[in-house]
Amino acid sequence: METNSLPREAALIVNVHSRKGEALFEQAREKLEAAGVRLIAAHAVRDPARLQDTVRQAVSSRAPMVIVGGGDGSLSGTVDELVGKNCVFGVLPLGTANSFARTLGIGLDLDSAVETIAHGRRRRIDLGMIDGDYFVNAASLGLSPMIGETVPHKLKRYLGRVGYLLWAVKCSAGFRAFRLTIDDGKAERRMWSTEVRILNGPYHGGVELSDRADVDSGEIVIQAVVGRSHARLAWDWYAKFFKLRDRDARTEEYRGQSFRIETRPRQRISIDGEVVARTPATVKIAPGAIDVAVPR
Known part of the structure; x- marks a missing residue:
């Protein structure tokens, strides 16, 4: 058997x-079994607080996968359970x-994701860490945690990214810039900032924010929107969304x-959309932490 092949259970x-x-x-469940993946268990978890225990x-x-x-x-909240285990993470x-799936090149429709799990390959990737808590893709502080903590569930559920955008406009009225210090153990950088992204992969909020972040680079990327202007922050998102030259x-x-x-x-920290930490914080990379299923 190839060392990068995926389990069938x-x-x-x-x-x-x-x-x-x-x-x-x-x-x-039906599509996975039809594709040849034998499900030894299947759980529809209605209480998100029970997801990690499950x-x-x-x-x-x-379970091999x-x-x-x-x-x-949901992915970041459960990935800790696979670190150090001989178990593949299927997404x-x-x-x-769905920033993590975008980073891994997994199609966002159900058929494409099932195809990856059934016929893809195993890939060893890094995870990010914030004060010992693992995450798959990205964390942020500034305006994003304010949005993530207060956005109504129905707005997010039915309008998707458009709902986030509408809520961001509302939240920005009461948001203020903050003083930021980044210390890598050799030097300190100090600046005003409106948002900081901590990236294990290039995507955050479904938008490609950095071409220097990757899940197997062995490094974490800190990206700070500098200055005190709300308009500057809004334009940064606009420029990255439309991939402008600047x-x-x-x-x-x-x-x-x-x-x-x-x-x-002090600022709240949102880890892949869930507000679970605060500054000050230590940010690290955990190289080669888990195996995931990716397209072949």
């Missing part, structure tokens, strides 16, 4: 609280932005294996 765990989860759980139980039962369906937050992108003019990037981030005032 798996446990399927879907967050049916995610944007597409409930509608697609039964379809996913994944932990599947890994403990020695655990397929998690949900948004980026069903059922969320709003899309990197409003940001500064730093690459390395470990950073200490401090802010004044």
